[in-house]
Amino acid sequence: MYDVIVIGAGPAGMTAALYASRSNLKVLLIERGAPGGQMNNTAEVENYPGFTSIMGPELAYKMYEGVNQFGTVNAYGIVEEIIDHGTTKTVVCEDQSYEGKAVIIATGCVHRKLGVPGEDEFAGRGVSYCAVCDGAFFKGKHLFVIGGGDSAVEEGIYLTQFASKVTVVHRRDELRAQKIIQERAFANPKMEFYWNTVLEEITGDEIKVQGVQLKNVQTGEVTAESADGVFIYVGLDPLTEPFRKLGITNAQGWIETDQEMETKIPGIYAIGDVREKTLRQITTAVGEGGIAGQQVYQYLQELA
Template identity: 60%
Template sequence: MSKLYDVIIIGAGPGGLTAALYASRANLSVLVLDRGIYGGQMNNTGAIDNYPGFTEIQGPELSEKMYQSAMNFGAEYKYGDVNSVDFSGKEKIVKAGNDEYHAKAVIIATGAEHKHLGVPGEEEYSGRGVSYCAVCDAAFFKDEEVVVVGGGDSAIEEGLYLANIAKSVTVIHRRDSLRAQPVLQKRAFSNDKMKFIWNAQTEEIVGDNQKVTTVRYLDKETGEHKEVNASGIFIYVGVEPQTTLFKDLGITDNHGWIITDEKMQTKLDGVFALGDVRAKDLRQIANAVGDGSIAGQEAYNYLQSLKD
């Protein structure tokens, strides 16, 4: 017989770890499952300066602190790539590899992942100049020319990080203005290493069979096909929810984001969701943590209601 946990949390990003902290502090038996290292995308982030309590902290360091806080009250953590779930009964069943886990409640914290451009050369040169994480790969491009595709917060934050290492950073954006926060825009525009190509659609990533050498794009104003030399291209064009496992449960919207109420409760009893996987506008560490605290507490309240 599999151990029956009070709560299983699928995902160990900041929201999932916070939910584990709150649920375990309430004396619930908690299992956290994740297919990667705890901390999620925080591990791919350099300096974090917008999380309360720290004027600046490195992503991996914050991940470790959150993990230790969650584990202090008895939560368990296991590596597990979840491949199926069954939430139809009073006992929720989660399968990861050859292992099967049971719980009275489940919290979904699977997050979101970066979208790809879908252009020629992107997959071919992945890991050979194509990247979705500047913190991970910037060191490979010291004093070289790189391109960033995108115009939101992530694109500009990572572009600024790259500017500390690379020779130059060219931002290619499909619009005529950035969508990033004004404070990030100000930093980017005042950085001599950062250049901007507006109203441009990336068309192809070209290389020499070893590494990236050129990025080709369409100038949407003139209709001309142009190119810029680059040893690396960093892509930030949006995120997709990691909800394939849950698409047939009736808890997602048309875009795959999970719908919850303000208590993080989905339409299924005992099934909660939090953080970047939810249908919402702002996806930041701070509000993932807020979601996690609510989900952990509401899981406790739900389990208490089963005793009534």
């Protein structure tokens, strides 16, 4: 029986595990991949206090080093559901179940797919959702980035160190990214922008991507262009399917909490990118992890 089970070892989950274990609680941290979450797919982090600039995987490693200093138990697992028994909870994984008095959900989210023809067919063969993972494969190539938010523009800038040209395709007539990021992009000679345009189809041969079909949403004109790769950044979907039965998610699947990070079920908390909120950053994830880790201690004190 653990005092608290943390599901997900991104910045939120790792911070929660750190705070809870430092309070002398028995903590289990379950992760289905490498610790760090989205940080492992982030090139350069420039807005995390204490570092003027640090690579995402390096920051993830530094956080993970701190997690284990107070006795957190680490486990690999893909969580299928949480069963609420009141004062205890069962976390059911594919091949094992764990018992805890409280649970902190920090499963994060994933990049949303467009659902256009060719997207699934060419996944890993020119279609990507991670510039850090795949950018180096496209040296001297022409790449298309779909989206207009922070992630799309930042990753587009990152890709220019490899690509000969990066074309950003956005359905509106202006970007949604922060102004400082926009300024960097507009000043980059390798970047160009297609406004009021959407991706209709990704084309290629049996080996790789070779082109895209684009549609102007104002004129309806469809054009075909050569492309060596397509990077898609059109939003995020929460990883909350295992928790839908609990009734703690909203219509879009995000988990709703109070300011103490507690859901409407006592003893179940949610933190980080999986929460219903406006800002999804490493700093906010860490802050929420600290709150949840401390609130679990208070919750268990009241149970005793």
